[in-house]
Amino acid sequence: MKGVVFTEFMDMVEKQFSSDMVDDIIEDVELPSGGAYTAVGTYPHGEMVSLVMALSTRSGVAVPELLRTFGEYLFTSFVKGFPTFFKDHSDAYGFLVGIEDVIHSEVRKLYPDAELPRFDVEHHDDLRLVIVYSSVRHLEDLAEGLILGCIKHFGRTARLCRETIGEGEQRRERFLLEYS
Numbered sequence: 001m002k003g004v005v006f007t008e009f010m011d012m013v014e015k016q017f018s019s020d021m022v023d024d025i026i027e028d029v030e031l032p033s034g035g036a037y038t039a040v041g042t043y044p045h046g047e048m049v050s051l052v053m054a055l056s057t058r059s060g061v062a063v064p065e066l067l068r069t070f071g072e073y074l075f076t077s078f079v080k081g082f083p084t085f086f087k088d089h090s091d092a093y094g095f096l097v098g099i100e101d102v103i104h105s106e107v108r109k110l111y112p113d114a115e116l117p118r119f120d121v122e123h124h125d126d127l128r129l130v131i132v133y134s135s136v137r138h139l140e141d142l143a144e145g146l147i148l149g150c151i152k153h154f155g156r157t158a159r160l161c162r163e164t165i166g167e168g169e170q171r172r173e174r175f176l177l178e179y180s
Helices: 003-016 019-028 045-059 063-081 092-097 099-110 140-154
Strands: 118-124 128-134 158-165 172-179
Touching: 003 019, 003 045, 003 063, 019 045, 045 063, 063 140, 092 099, 092 118, 092 128, 092 140, 092 172, 099 118, 140 158, 140 172
Parallel strands: none
Antiparallel strands: 118 128, 128 172, 158 172
C-alpha cells in the first residue's frame, strides 16, 4: 500500500483526535516500519489494518465508520494534492466513470508498483451509476468513504446504496449512486 495513504491516515488521526492518539496507536501495535511513513514509500497493508483496529479500540468508533471517514478525508486530500485529476470533471458520475481509464492509469505512471483496487462500471446514465469495487485488500468501507467524498466534492446530492456480491476472497461490492 502506498505511503501517501498512511501519511494521510496519520494526518487525519491527528486532526480528528490528537497527536497523542497517533503516538498511542503506533505504540499499541508492532509495525515492521515502526510507524515511520513517507508518502512515496510502500508498506504492507496489514499495517493499515492494525492501525485502524488500534484506533477503533482507543476511540470506541467502529472500524467500518473509521474507514468511511478516512475515505472521505482521503478524497479531499487527493483533490488538494492532485488537482489536475479533477479539473476536467463537473460531476461525481463523470469522475467515477473515469477512474480506471484516467485516474488509475495516471497513478500507475507515478507508482508502477501500486496495487490499485478495480472500479468497474456496470451502468451509467444521467441519473444513475452502478460501479463494482474489487480488491484483494477488501477495504470496501474505505471505497465507500472515497465515493461519499467524491459526491460531496462535486456538490450534487446523490443517494448511495451498497450490496455485497460473492463470498470470501471473491467478494466484491456493488455501489449504486442515484442523483436526486
